[in-house]
Amino acid sequence: MAKKNTSSPASPAVQGAAAGSSARDTAVGYMHSMLLQRRFEEKAAEAYAIGKIGGFCHLYIGQEAVSTGTLSVLRSDDYVITAYRDHGLALVRGMTPRTVMAELFGRAAGCSGGKGGSMHLFDRKLNFLGGHGIVGGHLPIATGVGFAISYRGGDQVCVCFFGEAAVNIGAFHEALNMASLWNLPVVFIIENNRYGMGTAIGRSTAQQDVVKRAAAYAMIGTSIDGQDVYGVHDEMAAAVERARKEHRPTLVEVRTTRFMGHSMSDAASGTYRSKQELDESMQRDPIQLLKKKMLADGSLTEEHFAKLDEEAKVAAQDAWDFADAAPEPAPEELFAHVLSDGPTADTAGYVEAGR
Amino acid sequence: MTVMTYRDALNQALREELKRDDSVFLMGEEVAEYDGAYKVSRGLLDEFGPKRIVDTPITELGFAGVGVGAAMVGLRPIIEFMTWNFALLALDQVVNAAAKMSYMSNGQFPMPMVFRGPNGAALQLGAQHSQAWESWLAHIPGLKVVTPGTPADAKGLLKAAIRDNNPVIVLEGEMLYNTKGEVDENPDLIVPIGKAELKREGDHCTIVTFGKMVLVALQAADQLAKQGVNVDVVDLRTVRPMDVDAIANSVAKTNRAVVVEEGWEVCGIGAQVVDYIQRECFDDLDAPVVRVHQADVPMPYAKNLEKLAKPDAAKVIAAVKRVMYLGD
Ligand SMILES: Cc1ncc(C[n+]2csc(CCOP(=O)(O)OP(=O)(O)O)c2C)c(N)n1
Numbered sequence: 001m002a003k004k005n006t007s008s009p010a011s012p013a014v015q016g017a018a019a020g021s022s023a024r025d026t027a028v029g030y031m032h033s034m035l036l037q038r039r040f041e042e043k044a045a046e047a048y049a050i051g052k053i054g055g056f057c058h059l060y061i062g063q064e065a066v067s068t069g070t071l072s073v074l075r076s077d078d079y080v081i082t083a084y085r086d087h088g089l090a091l092v093r094g095m096t097p098r099t100v101m102a103e104l105f106g107r108a109a110g111c112s113g114g115k116g117g118s119m120h121l122f123d124r125k126l127n128f129l130g131g132h133g134i135v136g137g138h139l140p141i142a143t144g145v146g147f148a149i150s151y152r153g154g155d156q157v158c159v160c161f162f163g164e165a166a167v168n169i170g171a172f173h174e175a176l177n178m179a180s181l182w183n184l185p186v187v188f189i190i191e192n193n194r195y196g197m198g199t200a201i202g203r204s205t206a207q208q209d210v211v212k213r214a215a216a217y218a219m220i221g222t223s224i225d226g227q228d229v230y231g232v233h234d235e236m237a238a239a240v241e242r243a244r245k246e247h248r249p250t251l252v253e254v255r256t257t258r259f260m261g262h263s264m265s266d267a268a269s270g271t272y273r274s275k276q277e278l279d280e281s282m283q284r285d286p287i288q289l290l291k292k293k294m295l296a297d298g299s300l301t302e303e304h305f306a307k308l309d310e311e312a313k314v315a316a317q318d319a320w321d322f323a324d325a326a327p328e329p330a331p332e333e334l335f336a337h338v339l340s341d342g343p344t345a346d347t348a349g350y351v352e353a354g355r
Numbered sequence: 356m357t358v359m360t361y362r363d364a365l366n367q368a369l370r371e372e373l374k375r376d377d378s379v380f381l382m383g384e385e386v387a388e389y390d391g392a393y394k395v396s397r398g399l400l401d402e403f404g405p406k407r408i409v410d411t412p413i414t415e416l417g418f419a420g421v422g423v424g425a426a427m428v429g430l431r432p433i434i435e436f437m438t439w440n441f442a443l444l445a446l447d448q449v450v451n452a453a454a455k456m457s458y459m460s461n462g463q464f465p466m467p468m469v470f471r472g473p474n475g476a477a478l479q480l481g482a483q484h485s486q487a488w489e490s491w492l493a494h495i496p497g498l499k500v501v502t503p504g505t506p507a508d509a510k511g512l513l514k515a516a517i518r519d520n521n522p523v524i525v526l527e528g529e530m531l532y533n534t535k536g537e538v539d540e541n542p543d544l545i546v547p548i549g550k551a552e553l554k555r556e557g558d559h560c561t562i563v564t565f566g567k568m569v570l571v572a573l574q575a576a577d578q579l580a581k582q583g584v585n586v587d588v589v590d591l592r593t594v595r596p597m598d599v600d601a602i603a604n605s606v607a608k609t610n611r612a613v614v615v616e617e618g619w620e621v622c623g624i625g626a627q628v629v630d631y632i633q634r635e636c637f638d639d640l641d642a643p644v645v646r647v648h649q650a651d652v653p654m655p656y657a658k659n660l661e662k663l664a665k666p667d668a669a670k671v672i673a674a675v676k677r678v679m680y681l682g683d
């Protein structure tokens with residue numbers, strides 16, 4: 001049952017970037033999208049520091065042009081899958097700041113009912129297939145999504161994001177080989193921020209030019225600057241087109257920088273990355289680069305930027321307020337969704353039995 | 356005796372054994388330059404150098420196999436998994452290679468190696484990062500599985516594991532690393548694998564436990580004592596091979612037992628303990644044995660649900676009262 005969806009709208013969250021809109025609207029849409037991610041995560045960091053968010057929390061700050069540029073080329077029936085560094089992608093795909101923040105706060109109104117947490121954001125309606133915590137684990141899953149698209153004769157695409165350190169795990173090799181062998185519509189995106197936790201790429205990866213690995217799978221591989229949202233958009237448009245029209249996977253290396261530590265429990269610089277190196281990389285802040293370009297070409301004024309920034313801050317604060325007031329999951333949720341047949345046990349009985 | 360953290364006790368064990376035997380090396384993700392994801396290997400790179408303290412790529416299956424290969428030809432690898440959740444990727448090497456090499460080769464290739472790292476839940480790490488694998492690993496003939504719950508046992512059991520000529524699984528706990536206790540600094544002392552320890556004595560009921568739940572059981576025991584209920588706390592320390600005599604001796608005395616474990620119920624370590632009890636102590640029992648364990652669900656992230664899912668002192672107390680037919 002092939003269902004063609006060629007006229008589906010672009011991903012909802014990068015408004016203004018849809019085909020047919022003016023160049024200025026596109027630029028403003030990008031700016032809005034990146035500012036929202038930035039301000040949202042700054043709020044999340046604040047909430048983490050006072051214990052409103054627990055567990056592991058990996059911020060995307062510095063990498064926002066990758067999510068914004070890539071998802072701007074997708075249709076709403078395409079699929080997105082990523083690792084644990086997933087807040088930015090979830091927001092850009094169209095999850096509301098409220099539902100993401102509620103998930104981080106562990107509240108029932110969160111996108112995963114409070115049961116997933118920061119690393120496991122899911123939204124079926126948006127074809128957002130998660131937030132995955134095991135390095136490399138979701139790459140074969142992306143290949144499986146591509147398989148299902150091809151099986152049904154659809155023309156959707158699956159885009160799969162992962163860090164450069166994930167190229168060393170066996171699942172990477174297995175997933176890319178099958179995707180190419182079977183001509184599956186998957187775009188594999190290496191977000192190369194040069195570090196996997198505290199390990200610089202040179203200490204973990206024999207072939208540091210990671211995109212060369214594409215050759216091993218007879219796959220096209222490209223490498224781009226991930227701080228330039230336009231560059232990301234253009235390259236991803238080509239890769240997505242290749243997947244959609246030619247059913248060929250692509251490996252795209254996006255060179256970027258995480259401005260923060262690996263997770264909230266880790267310093268941004270220090271032992272494994274020098275402050276100087278980080279400071280230099282931060283000169284290429286994707287938001288500032290876009291701002292500079294827009295100011296230069298007249299598509300933005302300082303006042304307009306301040307207004308967009310304020311809107312993002314208001315949305316982030318609103319998300320906090322919403323999440324903070326939202327109820328925790330009901331105890332009955334403990335046994336709900338273990339299987340799809342309904343709850344596997346009765347929480348009240350379980351509590352009474354004192355287990 | 357010195358008071359130190361569980362983390363430092365492990366660190367001391369590693370340091371002493373690395374010093375004692377130069378065929379011992381430590382390998383894993385972030386173990387060297389980063390001092391270990393949980394700082395267990397702090398300072399070891401400086402002291403022993405990069406040949407013996409080896410950072411790896413994120414390739415659990417690969418470096419577990421490297422350990423097996425090195426052990427086949429005479430080294431004594433210590434393979435660290437950042438957490439046991441990630442060791443699932445390496446289980447082929449642990450189960451199909453390390454656990455069987457001696458047997459398949461008719462004893463020609465013993466496997467003097469250690470696989471270690473934190474196991475079980477910490478706080479709000481969610482479903483993929485909060486799993487206790489004792490029963491999976493203890494299921495496998497050819498492995499030994501130790502589960503230290505205190506700093507002294509952490510040091511002594513890790514040393515014993517490193518010296519053992521078999522693959523030994525050492526299950527630590529992220530929530531244990533900062534706990535403190537007295538540790539003997541004598542570098543020759545080890546805690547023998549396969550020997551339980553009575554961590555507390557009482558006549559009314561036996562609590563059999565291990566690993567992270569030892570502290571929980573002791574907390575429960577303290578509170579029960581205030582209510583006039585005195586329990587034996589049998590810390591198995593090793594879940595394979597299990598010290599059945601220690602369990603049986605205690606149950607013969609108390610006639611009642613509660614088994615506490617961190618992991619899931621179905622086919623858990625507790626099921627094995629109950630089996631030993633029914634075989635060895637059938638006529639001693641005054642009540643059915645009750646088990647305390649994690650709720651039968653993947654670990655939820657939300658704080659309230661996580662608390663509900665985890666075994667804790669209140670649940671242990673309720674179980675002890677149940678086997679003693681005491682009301683609240
Ligand atoms: C199989 C596995 N091993 C180890 C870990 C622990 N871990 C989580 S993230 C990470 C580093 C990953 O780095 P990279 O792939 O570059 O992504 P980034 O964090 O830079 O986005 C490690 C080692 C894990 N989650 N899964």
Ligand SMILES: [Mg+2]
Nearest residue numbers: 163164195196
């Ligand atoms: Mg990285």
